[in-house]
Structures are given as structure tokens and as C-alpha cells.
Amino acid sequence: MAKIHVKMTVNGREVEGLAEPRTLLIHFLREDLGITGPHIGCDTSHCGACTVDLDGKSVKSCTVFVGQAEGADVTTIEGIAAADGTLHPLQEAFREHHGLQCGFCTPGMITRAHRLLQENPNPSDAEIRMGISGNLCRCTGYQNIVKAIRVAADEINSAREAAE
Amino acid sequence: MIPGAFDYHRPKTVDEAVGLLSSLGDDATVVAGGHSLIPMMKLRMAVPEHLVDLQDLDDLKGISVSGTAVTLGAMVTQNELIASNALAQACPIIRETALQIADPQIRYVGTVGGNVANGDPGNDMPGLMLALDAAYELVGPDGTREVRARDFYDAAFFTARSDGEILTAIKISAPPAGHGWSYMKQKRKIGDYATAAAAVVLTMDGATCAIASIGLTNVADTALFAEAASAALTGSDLGDAAIAEAVAAAKAITNPAQDGRGPAEFRTHVCGMMVQRAVARAAERAA
Ligand SMILES: Cc1cc2nc3c(=O)[nH]c(=O)nc-3n(C[C@H](O)[C@H](O)[C@H](O)COP(=O)(O)OP(=O)(O)OC[C@H]3O[C@@H](n4cnc5c(N)ncnc54)[C@H](O)[C@@H]3O)c2cc1C
Numbered sequence A: 001m002a003k004i005h006v007k008m009t010v011n012g013r014e015v016e017g018l019a020e021p022r023t024l025l026i027h028f029l030r031e032d033l034g035i036t037g038p039h040i041g042c043d044t045s046h047c048g049a050c051t052v053d054l055d056g057k058s059v060k061s062c063t064v065f066v067g068q069a070e071g072a073d074v075t076t077i078e079g080i081a082a083a084d085g086t087l088h089p090l091q092e093a094f095r096e097h098h099g100l101q102c103g104f105c106t107p108g109m110i111t112r113a114h115r116l117l118q119e120n121p122n123p124s125d126a127e128i129r130m131g132i133s134g135n136l137c138r139c140t141g142y143q144n145i146v147k148a149i150r151v152a153a154d155e156i157n158s159a160r161e162a163a164e
Numbered sequence B: 001m002i003p004g005a006f007d008y009h010r011p012k013t014v015d016e017a018v019g020l021l022s023s024l025g026d027d028a029t030v031v032a033g034g035h036s037l038i039p040m041m042k043l044r045m046a047v048p049e050h051l052v053d054l055q056d057l058d059d060l061k062g063i064s065v066s067g068t069a070v071t072l073g074a075m076v077t078q079n080e081l082i083a084s085n086a087l088a089q090a091c092p093i094i095r096e097t098a099l100q101i102a103d104p105q106i107r108y109v110g111t112v113g114g115n116v117a118n119g120d121p122g123n124d125m126p127g128l129m130l131a132l133d134a135a136y137e138l139v140g141p142d143g144t145r146e147v148r149a150r151d152f153y154d155a156a157f158f159t160a161r162s163d164g165e166i167l168t169a170i171k172i173s174a175p176p177a178g179h180g181w182s183y184m185k186q187k188r189k190i191g192d193y194a195t196a197a198a199a200v201v202l203t204m205d206g207a208t209c210a211i212a213s214i215g216l217t218n219v220a221d222t223a224l225f226a227e228a229a230s231a232a233l234t235g236s237d238l239g240d241a242a243i244a245e246a247v248a249a250a251k252a253i254t255n256p257a258q259d260g261r262g263p264a265e266f267r268t269h270v271c272g273m274m275v276q277r278a279v280a281r282a283a284e285r286a287a
């Protein structure tokens, strides 16, 4: 089966490559592009460790073929911090409030939370829990993850108000 | 898990897509959101040689609501169903059902067309479409036809759609303003298919139920339209006796598989509970 030529934007950078159509986006990111932030946890569309942002939607990149992402704008955990390396408020809050233990789920959690806060800048704890319900954490527990997202939301909102 | 190899096609128009399906024949499968198909391909339970991606078909996108006439393009995602206020006004049970499907990531890409075309009894939209008496628009090499949801589901993964056809739209005549509705789903956790679920829509005329309609999810080989259960409510006062009769009639048509969700008897029992709760909730909401 012929390989296909794919082009997309990943973390603001235009990338392209030749790939078999059956290549999953997660494999293209990790193996062809060396972007290893998104993890493969379950490989069955359940855990959310492979979550990336694709054209403004959180998706599980283990369940997207590379051709489906042709022309798309993709953001992974590597694209969340500022260009100068300053951590995003979500990353700061996860660190400060013990939102991670082993860190395996964290790239997916933060990428998902990032999209959630764009859609709902001031979520209740219940809305955060629903919003990250496609992401599983097997060791930290959700208490501190929810707290970190809550704190980051407050941080982002007050920075925005101060700027206005 | 690596799927089998295939060639990838991304047509720009419905005609082009239908043409591809005709020329490629049996070995071609369409992909919409891919969130039922790709997991099956990873397990090699589906091994298409050609994948025809529908994502560029703009004719399959968009929600139109005009009075009670609702048309959903096949490529409308579950997330778009949830986000549409016009749809929530006209036919709120669609949002309530979509919110109980899978998780946020899956709802961003999973489409309503894929959900109803898939033919998996675990999908939530078919039971809802049976309750709403929706019609599916199919386009194939011989033109366009409409099939009622109630005539669409033959057996698990077997539907009235022929291989060369694409499901382009879902047409619903929403129940009148003031109707009651409820989609009740019992599941083990978020992201699980139903142990059992029930869709209920009903319209009251004073204290009498003028018309009621019940669909069931994941309690048989296909989603079920519970005709006798619906009839038990129609014309009744929705009192305990009528509800008990509807519950018994719904349970009588179930034939669930025994799986990790429980033994068949349990799932039939849960189905009865879902019908009872959905009728009660719909009655509360009806004007
Ligand atoms: C972890 C997980 C949990 C889930 N939980 C639920 C749940 O609780 N409830 C639920 O209902 N679903 C659930 N799903 C399934 C999900 O909702 C799917 O997205 C949906 O069933 C199919 O939509 P799709 O657009 O992804 O279709 P695809 O996977 O692209 O297609 C499914 C099938 O339909 C065919 N098809 C698709 N579109 C068309 C069309 N327009 N015309 C003709 N044929 C077409 C395809 O060829 C394929 O055979 C879950 C999925 C996952 C991965």
C-alpha cells in the first residue's frame, strides 16, 4: 500500500513526512517527529494519555490515522509552555499542588485541561471532573489534579483581568 | 496494536465518495470520526483495504432546526449536538443522550451518522432515533432514499444500508413544544456502553398521556423500539399501573448478552428500571 505524504502544523511548526496510511497520529508524533510528550497508555481509546489538541479539539491520538490529521493544527504538551520556556499556569499549578506523581498521565491531563479552560474559563469542580473524564490517572488520584486546574484557572483569569 | 494496511482516500463531494465506494467495491469502508471503526481495525476485527474519509464532505455537516423539523448532517459530532442551543430548544433529549456517550475527547470527533450507521447495539443514538421515529437519508449509486430508523436495524452490525451507500442525514420531526423527555442510561463508568438504557418521549393532554414512545439501548442484538410498552402509556394517566405495564412490556422484548456488565437477567432488570425512571422524569418535564 502506497505511503502518503502528510503535512500538518505541530506546536506552531510546519512538519511533513511520508507515512503508511495505517500510521496512527500518536506514532507519527512520537516516532517520526520525536515528540514524545503524548504517551501511549491503553492503546484502546480509554485512558487519554495520548491526548493532543487537533484543530481546537482534544483528541486521543491513538485513535486518529495520520491522514485524518492532514492539514491540521496540532498542539501537544511540548507546545503548552511559552517560547522562552516559562511554564504555563497549568504546568506551574500541577507542580505546586502535587497534580502528578509518576507523571505518565500528565501530558494528556494538561493538554485536555488547556482546551477545557479555553471553552470554560471558570469551571466548577464538577465541570472540571466531567471535563477530564476521558483522562485516567492511576496513581495521584484526582483530588490534586482538580485542585491544580482550579488554581490555574484562577491564575489565568486574574492575569487576564490585570491586563484589561 | 497496528491495524492492517489500507489505502486512504479523502473525497471532496458526496458524488465522489459514492463513486469511490462503487469502484472500490466490498473492500472499501467509510470512516467518519473513526471512534468505533479504528478500535475495531486495531483489533483486526475490521480489515478494510480502502478507507474513504468523509471529513471534507461539507454537505454532511450542519444542524438545521425549523420549527419541529430537525435535520442533522451525518458528520455532525456529538459535541456539536451538545453545543447547539436551537437543537436543545426543539428536541432536548438529543443533548441529554449525547452527553451520556463516551467522554469529551470521543464526543469531539464521534459523529451522529457514524453512531447510527455503525449498527452496534451498544451505541446510544439508535435507541433514541427509534423513540423519535427518525428517518435516515442514504445516497448511493442509484440515488437517494430514506429509511425509517424503525426499519433500519436488522441484527448486530447489519443494517438496511447497502455497502455502496453513504448515510448523509438524519431527519427528525421533533415532538411538539411542551413534550416530556428523558434518556436514562445505567453504565459502570464514564466511557462505558450501557448496561441498559431507555429513551422516552411523551406528550400530555391534560392529565392523559396523548402519545408516548420508548426506545431501548443495548438489551438485544439491535436497539429496540418498544412498541407495546409505548402503547401501554398512550392514553393512560401515567399512574403506577400504566408504568408497571410499560415496564413489563419493555422487559419482555429484551434479550441481552451476558457480558462484563452482568448476567442477562440483571440487564433486563436494569432495563426495566431505566424505563420506569425515564417515564417518571419525562412526565415531570412535560407541560
Ligand atoms: C472508549 C469509547 C467509549 C465509547 N462509548 C460510547 C457510548 O457510551 N455510547 C455510544 O453510543 N458510543 C460510544 N462510543 C462510540 C463512539 O460514540 C463512536 O464515535 C460512534 O459510535 C461512531 O461514530 P464515528 O463517527 O466515530 O464513526 P466511525 O467509527 O467512523 O464509523 C463507524 C461505522 O459506521 C460507518 N459509517 C460512519 N459514518 C457513516 C456514514 N455517514 N455513512 C455510512 N456509514 C458510515 C463506518 O463505515 C463504520 O463501519 C465509544 C467509543 C470509544 C472509543
Ligand code: FES
Binding pocket: A039, A040, A041, A042, A043, A044, A045, A046, A047, A048, A049, A050, A051, A060, A061, A062, A063
Ligand atoms: S493511549 Fe490513547 S486513549 Fe489510552
Ligand code: FES
Binding pocket: A099, A100, A101, A102, A103, A104, A105, A106, A136, A137, A138, A139, A140, A141
Ligand atoms: S500521575 Fe501517575 S498516572 Fe497520573
